[in-house]
Amino acid sequence: MTTPQRYDRIAFVASSGAEAQQALTQLTQAYGNHDPDHADVVVALGGDGLMLQTLHRQMRSGKPIYGMHRGTVGFLMNEFRTLDLHGRLAAARETLINPLLMRATDVHGGVHLHHAINEVFLFRQTHQMARLRILIDERERMAELAADGVLVATPAGSTAYNLSAQGPILPINAPLLALTPISAFRPRRWRGALLPNTAFVVIEVLEGEKRPVAAVADHDEARDIRRVEVISDKTISMRMLFDPGHSLEERILSEQFGY
The missing domain is CATH 3.40.50.10330 (Probable inorganic polyphosphate/atp-NAD kinase; domain 1)
Structure with a gap:
């Protein structure tokens, strides 16, 4: 015993x-x-x-x-x-x-490194929707998402912002991450994806000068972002x-x- x-x-x-x-x-x-x-x-x-x-x-x-x-x-x-x-x-x-590690690069080339226990999310900074390109493990999975934003949530964070955005609830021990759009306009019917927690997620901002986007890891925010990389930090x-x-x-x- x-x-x-x-x-x-x-x-x-x-x-x-x-x-x-x-x-x-x-x-x-x-x-x-x-x-x-x-x-x-x-x-x-x-x-x-x-x-x-x-x-x-x-x-x-x-x-x-x-x-x-x-x-x-x-x-x-x-x-x-x-x-x-x-x-x-x-x-x-x-x-x-395990927390997520966000590496966000802004339009000036600055790099912002932050950990997130709940989620990493990208969100439009102005009235104009964001245009985003999504790659998983260096393979393009979505050429363009037009939406208010998108988030990557851990199982622990799946009942927080992710759930409010109509994302799935994940069992805490599930080796998964939730990729969930925020108010998607196009493709309108896309509800997101479940990813293995080993996935390397890259989100690129299209037309960042015209449609600026912020990236947030829990409470740490970086603005005017060009590219965000997200991984589960197993260390x-x-x-x-x-x-x-x-x-x-x-x-x-x-x-x-x-x-």
Whole structure:
């Protein structure tokens, strides 16, 4: 039998909301609060926005992240309770996720490198729709997409912007990425594609001077983009902890049945 992992030194981080700050006070009094650099686990108190910020900050630390819902949207969070946190952490199940790496080149030749946990998306900067060319593994798959934009989503991010754009929900362990158009005009009936998570995705902006396009990796934005390259970065694995029965896999499965 596997010995449960012990997380004695806990670092708490919290959003600025009143609920999160109150929870931070309660939990700090009960369990102490270690510096994240010397903690065994980081516990994030807030919503999904805080979880994404925490994952970005801890991206290369290898520390497990456990979220408790004290914010608005809590898809990535566990239920908030103050009792027996050490026991909950020991019983939690671990999910590994890999971020996307975006390499965006702007019209001036500048290169912007950013990681994304949810998605990389391109979006028009003006009233005019974007014209985009899509290549997968160096093979042209779409000569021209006329749309507001397009996005590449991870399984963890498939229930975020991707779902709002009518993209598919992906099981967290599926070796897939979702390529989803945003308000496609031509081809009007194209709903996107499922790609292996080994795919090298290239999106080129056509008529970039006339129809400028921005590229965003989660919250990092680059403007006036000419070309975007996206890959799943297998050199980074982030560890997320979920209570038994409330794992990210279960949440994604539940979303597909509308509850």
